[in-house]
Amino acid sequence: MTSSMVRALGVRKSFGDLEVLRGIDLDVAPGQVVCVVGPSGSGKSTFLRCLNHLETLQAGRIWVDGDLVGYEERNGQLHVLPEKRLRAQRAKIGMVFQRFHLFPHKTALDNVMEGPSAVRGMSGADARELAGDLLDRVGMSDRSHHYPAQLSGGQQQRVAIARALAMSPKVMLFDEPTSALDPELVGEVLGVMKDLAADGMTMVVVTHEMGFAREVGHDFVFMDDGVVVERGTPADVLGAPQHERTAAFLSKVL
Amino acid sequence: MAQPDIASTVEDRPDLTIDATHPPRPGRWIGAGLTAFALFWLGWTIAVNPNLHWDVVVDYQFYPVILEGLWVTIQLTVISMVVGVALGITAALMQLSESRVMRFAAAAYLWFFRGTPLLVQLIFWFNIALIFTELSIGVPFGGPKLATWETNAIVTGFVAALLGLSINEGAYMSEIVRAGLQSVDPGQREAAQSLGMSRVQVMRRVVLPQAMRVIIPPTGNQFISMLKTTSLVSVIAGADLLTVTQRLYLENFEVIALLIVASIWYLVMTTLASIGQHFVEKHYGRGYGTSVPLRSRITRNLTIDRRKS
Numbered sequence: 001m002t003s004s005m006v007r008a009l010g011v012r013k014s015f016g017d018l019e020v021l022r023g024i025d026l027d028v029a030p031g032q033v034v035c036v037v038g039p040s041g042s043g044k045s046t047f048l049r050c051l052n053h054l055e056t057l058q059a060g061r062i063w064v065d066g067d068l069v070g071y072e073e074r075n076g077q078l079h080v081l082p083e084k085r086l087r088a089q090r091a092k093i094g095m096v097f098q099r100f101h102l103f104p105h106k107t108a109l110d111n112v113m114e115g116p117s118a119v120r121g122m123s124g125a126d127a128r129e130l131a132g133d134l135l136d137r138v139g140m141s142d143r144s145h146h147y148p149a150q151l152s153g154g155q156q157q158r159v160a161i162a163r164a165l166a167m168s169p170k171v172m173l174f175d176e177p178t179s180a181l182d183p184e185l186v187g188e189v190l191g192v193m194k195d196l197a198a199d200g201m202t203m204v205v206v207t208h209e210m211g212f213a214r215e216v217g218h219d220f221v222f223m224d225d226g227v228v229v230e231r232g233t234p235a236d237v238l239g240a241p242q243h244e245r246t247a248a249f250l251s252k253v254l
Numbered sequence: 255m256a257q258p259d260i261a262s263t264v265e266d267r268p269d270l271t272i273d274a275t276h277p278p279r280p281g282r283w284i285g286a287g288l289t290a291f292a293l294f295w296l297g298w299t300i301a302v303n304p305n306l307h308w309d310v311v312v313d314y315q316f317y318p319v320i321l322e323g324l325w326v327t328i329q330l331t332v333i334s335m336v337v338g339v340a341l342g343i344t345a346a347l348m349q350l351s352e353s354r355v356m357r358f359a360a361a362a363y364l365w366f367f368r369g370t371p372l373l374v375q376l377i378f379w380f381n382i383a384l385i386f387t388e389l390s391i392g393v394p395f396g397g398p399k400l401a402t403w404e405t406n407a408i409v410t411g412f413v414a415a416l417l418g419l420s421i422n423e424g425a426y427m428s429e430i431v432r433a434g435l436q437s438v439d440p441g442q443r444e445a446a447q448s449l450g451m452s453r454v455q456v457m458r459r460v461v462l463p464q465a466m467r468v469i470i471p472p473t474g475n476q477f478i479s480m481l482k483t484t485s486l487v488s489v490i491a492g493a494d495l496l497t498v499t500q501r502l503y504l505e506n507f508e509v510i511a512l513l514i515v516a517s518i519w520y521l522v523m524t525t526l527a528s529i530g531q532h533f534v535e536k537h538y539g540r541g542y543g544t545s546v547p548l549r550s551r552i553t554r555n556l557t558i559d560r561r562k563s
Contacts, residue, residue: 054444083452091450101445105463105538115449118459160445167449 004063005030005171005202006051011060013046020046022226023060026204028171028219033203035213035234038223039249044206045098047223048173051204052093053086064093065170091119094164098176100156102148108135108159109144115167127166134162138192154185158192171202178209210254214238222246310511314502315518323498324519330415330484330494331523335477337420342427349432360428367425373486376418380490382409415487415494423480430472434465466538474531481523495519 006028013021020043028034036044049055051062053070062069067089071078081089102111112131116122122130135141138158148156157177164172174193178186190212197203197216207213213220213234220234222241230237230246238254241247300306314320348360367375383405392399409417438461446460485496499516503509 052448054448087450087452090448093448095445095448097441097445099441101439101441103442103445103460103464105467114446114459115451118455119450163449 003030004028005032005065006204007063008047008051009061011047011050011062012058013043013050013055014058020226021050024223024226024228026221026228028202028204030202031200032218033197033205033216034219034221035217036204036206036221036223037208037210037213037249038229042223043226044223045175048095048175048204048206051173052090052095054095064089087119091115091167092170094167094169094172096157096160096164096172096174096177098179100148100153100160100180102156102160102163104148107145107147108140108151111148111159112162112166115163119167130166131162134165135159137165137195138162139188152185153181154188157181157189161189161192161196165196171204172196174203174205174207176206176208178207208253210238210250222249224249305510306514307508307511310508311514311518314508314512314515317502317515319498319502320495320515320519323493323495324523326412326493326498327481327484327495327519328523330412330419330487330492331477331480333416334419334423334484335480337416338423338427338476338480339431339473341420341424342429342431345424345428346431346435349428350435364425364428367422372418372422372483373489375422376415376486376490379409379414379417380411382414411487411491411493414490415484415492419480419484419487423476426476427473430469430476431465434467434469435461437468438464463538470535470538471531474527474534477531478524478527481527482520485520 004027006026008024008026011021011024012019024043024047026034026047036047038044046055050057051064051069056070069089070081070086072081072085073079102108103114106114109128109131112134113124113127116127116130117124132141132144135144138161140155140158140162143151143155143159148159151159161172161177177193178189181189186209190209193203193205193212194216205212205217217234220232220237221228222230222237222243222245224245230241230243232242237246238250241250345360345363348356349364351357351360386405388402389405389408390399390402392401442460442464443456446456451459484492484494487494488497488500491497495516499512503512506512
């Protein structure tokens, strides 16, 4: 089970009678960027939320950094992980949301400090320094004392990325990080994500940005109707899709 | 006027500033005139009415017995609100619990205490000794008792008032707290969880501070209502401001003058509470850029009425 940073086997998830994920496998090596693409309702966001146990599975197994996510196996019996250990797992997995979800009652700096000081128990001064460095890294140091409502969507998303990075995650999950942005703001967020990939961060990115997938992605996964239809290098899949459904979808978005 | 050159600005074209006269609005003038007359007439009749005994009002405004009643009213309000908020938070969390037993208990509490008049509840608590003649600490269901008290010795008018007011308040606060907690975007919880925060941290650091924005304004209104609702305890000899006022006017028959004395104190308290509310809300409104001006806050609060009793 080692050597992969993220491994998912036969992941199934239903909401009531609706089966959203019907057996998803995924393997992400350390430092790899995997782009997950598919029409809305294909289950890609749900799958991403399963990776850090925001959703519980009906079947399947997920390992992140070698740990089984959400459960432990003792004597062949699966046990729900105690909250404390689930929290430790989540702390290693950074998540960036489509709608940012910055804490509106805290400034940009306080948002980034929140994880280190609340979860990692870092001192105020250290957390402040770390948060300052991270805001600098995403180009937001001049806005560190602004509240989220005073920032543009692109700026909020960059702060949200810094907030996730503050936990020193082993892997970063991006759930359509640019879908809620005005077109002219998409570039600044993708720029930060490119830098992150260049620094060797393992990333799973649910996106509609084919340019980003082509340029930055190592692996391209096309999902539809709760299954992985096709996977390969971005150049291969985007250049010569093997399945009809992939081709049909790509012809609409490219 | 000919259309001016498009490049001209207000600076070089002062004739473009709008300083227009309005067509006559007779309805507004007549209405304002009648209202002003009515206000003046009302003030005049009050000022010159010999039955109001303004001199008595002045004499009794700071009368020690009145001040003692005022102090009891303040104590009743503050303690009932503190206990009521604590009960409300507990009941709200129970309402949102995944346990069916918890949800049922909370629903039963709300159903009972919001479904019966506060006045009835107060009289009930005052007469609780008729059901439970003594209170004791020990093993339930007839087991040994460590200590026992006469109910009447413990549940005085003041205690009965506190029980009635705070338990009733808790039922109303529960709904306010629940609405506040539910107003917070579920994404906030998820963002906090994905950072690795514990349930308690998510609640304390992320959800509650945002819920407070929704919880504080109606809670301030509840506090202001409570200042006035405490007057109900006069029926169980609660020794509050209205109780002592009534006792005084039953002796000296200065009914109106003494009610004015009490009313002035109620107005002072509600006004001060409104000012306090303004600053608390300002604190919790950080990052949202919304604020109600202080003056309209005071007048608005005084007119808001309570649903209960």
